[in-house]
Amino acid sequence: MSEMTNSYDIxxxxxxxxxxxxxxFTVKDDALKVLMVKRANEPFIGNWGLPGGFVDVDSxxxxxxxxLRKLEEKTSVAPQYLEQLQVFSGNARDPRGFSVTLxxxxxxxxxxxxxxxxxxDDVQWIDIKNINSLSIAFDHKVIIDQAKERLQQxxxxxxxxxxxxxxxxxxxxxxxxxxxxxxxxxxxxxxIRRIESTDMFETIDEKVKSGGRLAQQYKVKAGVDIVNFxxxxxx
Amino acid sequence: MSEMTNSYDIxxxxxxxxxxxxxxFTVKDDALKVLMVKRANEPFIGNWGLPGGFVDVDSxxxxxxxxLRKLEEKTSVAPQYLEQLQVFSGNARDPRGFSVTLxxxxxxxxxxxxxxxxxxDDVQWIDIKNINSLSIAFDHKVIIDQAKERLQQxxxxxxxxxxxxxxxxxxxxxxxxxxxxxxxxxxxxxxIRRIESTDMFETIDEKVKSGGRLAQQYKVKAGVDIVNFxxxxxx
DNA sequence: AGTTATTTGTGTCATAAAGACACTAAGTTG
DNA sequence: CAACTTAGTGTCTTTATGACACAAATAACT
Numbered sequence: 001m002s003e004m005t006n007s008y009d010i011x012x013x014x015x016x017x018x019x020x021x022x023x024x025f026t027v028k029d030d031a032l033k034v035l036m037v038k039r040a041n042e043p044f045i046g047n048w049g050l051p052g053g054f055v056d057v058d059s060x061x062x063x064x065x066x067x068l069r070k071l072e073e074k075t076s077v078a079p080q081y082l083e084q085l086q087v088f089s090g091n092a093r094d095p096r097g098f099s100v101t102l103x104x105x106x107x108x109x110x111x112x113x114x115x116x117x118x119x120x121d122d123v124q125w126i127d128i129k130n131i132n133s134l135s136i137a138f139d140h141k142v143i144i145d146q147a148k149e150r151l152q153q154x155x156x157x158x159x160x161x162x163x164x165x166x167x168x169x170x171x172x173x174x175x176x177x178x179x180x181x182x183x184x185x186x187x188x189x190x191x192i193r194r195i196e197s198t199d200m201f202e203t204i205d206e207k208v209k210s211g212g213r214l215a216q217q218y219k220v221k222a223g224v225d226i227v228n229f230x231x232x233x234x235x
Numbered sequence: 236m237s238e239m240t241n242s243y244d245i246x247x248x249x250x251x252x253x254x255x256x257x258x259x260f261t262v263k264d265d266a267l268k269v270l271m272v273k274r275a276n277e278p279f280i281g282n283w284g285l286p287g288g289f290v291d292v293d294s295x296x297x298x299x300x301x302x303l304r305k306l307e308e309k310t311s312v313a314p315q316y317l318e319q320l321q322v323f324s325g326n327a328r329d330p331r332g333f334s335v336t337l338x339x340x341x342x343x344x345x346x347x348x349x350x351x352x353x354x355x356d357d358v359q360w361i362d363i364k365n366i367n368s369l370s371i372a373f374d375h376k377v378i379i380d381q382a383k384e385r386l387q388q389x390x391x392x393x394x395x396x397x398x399x400x401x402x403x404x405x406x407x408x409x410x411x412x413x414x415x416x417x418x419x420x421x422x423x424x425x426x427i428r429r430i431e432s433t434d435m436f437e438t439i440d441e442k443v444k445s446g447g448r449l450a451q452q453y454k455v456k457a458g459v460d461i462v463n464f465x466x467x468x469x470x
Numbered sequence: 471a472g473t474t475a476t477t478t479g480t481g482t483c484a485t486a487a488a489g490a491c492a493c494t495a496a497g498t499t500g
Numbered sequence: 501c502a503a504c505t506t507a508g509t510g511t512c513t514t515t516a517t518g519a520c521a522c523a524a525a526t527a528a529c530t
Contacts (some may be wrong), residue, residue, distance in 0.1 A: 002510025012474080014290055014292045014293070015250050015290075016253060016290050017252060018250060018251060018253050018335060055250075055251050055333065055335075057249045057250075057251055057326065057333040058249070059330065060326075061325060061326055061327070061331075062324045062325045063322060063324040063328075063335060064324075084321055084322060086319055087298060087319060087322060088511080089294065089297045089298040089299075089337075090294070090297045091295075091296055091297075097292065098290065098292040098295075100253060100290075100298060100335075100337070102322050102324075102335070116501040118370075159497070170507085171507075171508085172506070172507075186392050186489095187488075187489055187490075187491095188507085188508080189488085189489080189490085189491090189508090189509085189510095190487085190488055190489070192508075192509090193487080193488080194487095194488095197487090207507095209498090210497085210505090210506055210507075211497085211498070211504095211505055211506055212495095212496070212497055212498075212504085212507060213495060213496040213497045213505080213506055213507045214497065214506095215506075215507060215508090216507080216508085225279060227530075229487090230466055230467045230469065230486095230487080231465055231466030231467070231486095231487065231488075231516085232465045232466070232488095233488075233489095234465065234488075234489080279493060380473075405478085406478075406479085407477070407478075421518095422517075422518060422519070422520095423478085423479080424479090424480085424481095424517085424518080424519085424520090425516085425517055425518070427479075427480090428516080428517080429516095429517095432516090442478095444526080444527090445476090445477060445478075445526090446475095446476060446477055446526085446527075447475085447476040447477025447524095447525070447526060447527075448476085448477055448478040448480060448524060448525035448526055449477095449478080449525070449526070450477075450479090451478080451479085464516090465515095465516080465518095466487085466515095466516065466517075468517075468518095469486095469517075469518080471530105472529105472530090473522085473528105473530080474527100474528085474529080474530100475526105475527085475528080475529095476516080476525100476526085476527080477524100477526085477527100478523100478524075478525075478526095479522105479523085479524075479525095480511080480521105480522080480523075480524095481513085481520105481521090481523095482510090482518075482519100482520095482521090482522105483515095483518105483519085483520095483521105484517100484520105485516105485517080485518070486508080486515100486516095486517085486518095487510100487514105487515090487516095487517105488513100488514080488516105489512105489513075489514070489515095490511100490512085490513075490514095491507105491510100491511095491512090491513105492509105492510085492511090492512105493509080493510080493511105494507100494509075494510095495506100495507075495508075495509095496505100496506090496507080496508100497504105497505080497506080497507090498503100498504080498505075498506100499502105499503085499504080499505100500501105500502090500503090500504105
């Protein structure tokens with residue numbers, strides 16, 4: 001059973017190295033991008049790695065707090081969406097010994113961070129398609145791949161992709177974001193049916209230009225949870 | 236970025252307490268049950284807790300290994316199915332300080348362990364319906380609830396419940412297991428359609444008694460992965 | 471041996487949500 | 501004002517599941 005010692009002694013067990021990392025996605029210029037940080041220290045100095053770090057047991061109340069704190073250090077804002085992806089562990093993934101990394105999966109609208117990112121040169125949005133041609137630290141390439149698959153799955157049965165969009169958005173924008181995430185086109189009609197069948201969104205009175213007919217704007221209702229549909233989009 | 240120190244020093248950071256626990260389910264006597272262990276030590280001595288413990292960085296190669304090792308200590312066999320559920324963390328869930336628990340979610344056929352469990356009195360299958368009337372350690376009650384919900388969801392869009400059944404099983408048995416997991420009845424016909432549409436199972440020549448007409452037996456094909464369906468059962 | 475109850479398995483129509491796609495609406499550009 | 505573009509609707513098709521009657525095979529009982 002867990003935590004079974006009478007008095008916990010930090011030296012009684014060789015503790016694994018425990019860190020929290022995040023895969024923060026956005027959609028920008030019709031491409032799916034991940035926030036990566038250029039490593040300033042060993043190991044893997046100079047390589048790109050995921051934003052993250054150690055838990056601060058004095059200031060963090062949970063590991064969610066750790067993930068948020070580390071992301072805010074790099075982007076200056078909190079992501080719109082944050083959930084646990086998975087733990088990656090092993091005695092071979094870090095040269096310093098057995099390590100455990102709790103990885104979060106997060107989404108944010110591109111324009112909420114772009115201005116801040118342009119001012120530093122060790123933080124960057126990397127196009128998911130270019131990941132394989134870069135030097136990536138640890139097993140972060142595998143981690144990003146897992147996160148991408150999760151995101152693609154979620155895009156088929158939920159509305160998570162809205163968290164890559166600004167407060168007000170149109171059906172066309174949402175359709176485009178979903179399509180760049182899953183790499184396929186979807187039916188506009190199907191998307192509209194879903195928007196209307198959930199109770200997640202409210203319509204905005206004022207419409208917006210889009211190159212043709214004015215488009216209806218939507219926003220996510222305050223305090224609503226993400227809705228899961230009973231079946232996947234497929235087209 | 237993660238793991239950023241030049242030379243890792245165990246004392247440089249106050250490390251959280253890290254443990255691995257498992258929620259091992261089975262279906263027995265038409266009820267969903269969880270394997271619980273009576274705690275022999277503080278904190279929560281005498282309460283029921285989930286099987287688990289610390290990583291042994293010398294013998295475990297990953298946290299999956301930790302989960303399996305701890306489960307085998309209690310059941311003497313490996314579960315049929317094992318996947319990560321979620322990390323539970325915080326500075327309030329363990330009286331000894333900030334703690335992180337990686338929880339696995341596992342399935343096993345009841346008869347594979349029952350004989351072993353009957354010989355000890357600190358390990359027991361607890362009916363999920365009785366959890367609330369027992370003294371449960373830490374936040375394990377919440378954890379079990381999350382695991383139950385995940386299992387119920389998975390039962391709607393995958394065949395995971397087969398891992399609660401012996402090698403050879405019938406449609407009737409699988410239907411019954413699914414129904415006790417999700418707490419609703421399902422259509423036999425829908426289940427058969429799913430069994431036949433995936434390539435997960437093979438039929439066994441010899442049929443088996445069941446109180447009426449002899450029933451076709453199935454088994455999971457060797458080396459196949461779990462299949463996910465595009466939509467949920469609902470009825 | 472025959473009747474009844476029980477469980478297994480099939481046939482088939484209804485339902486619900488998505489796909490396909492034409493068509494209309496309302497803007498912009500030249 | 502014609503041509504183009506994007507937004508939104510109407511509606512028929514497709515697909516997997518739900519519902520449920522019915523047939524098949526076996527046990528139990530008289």
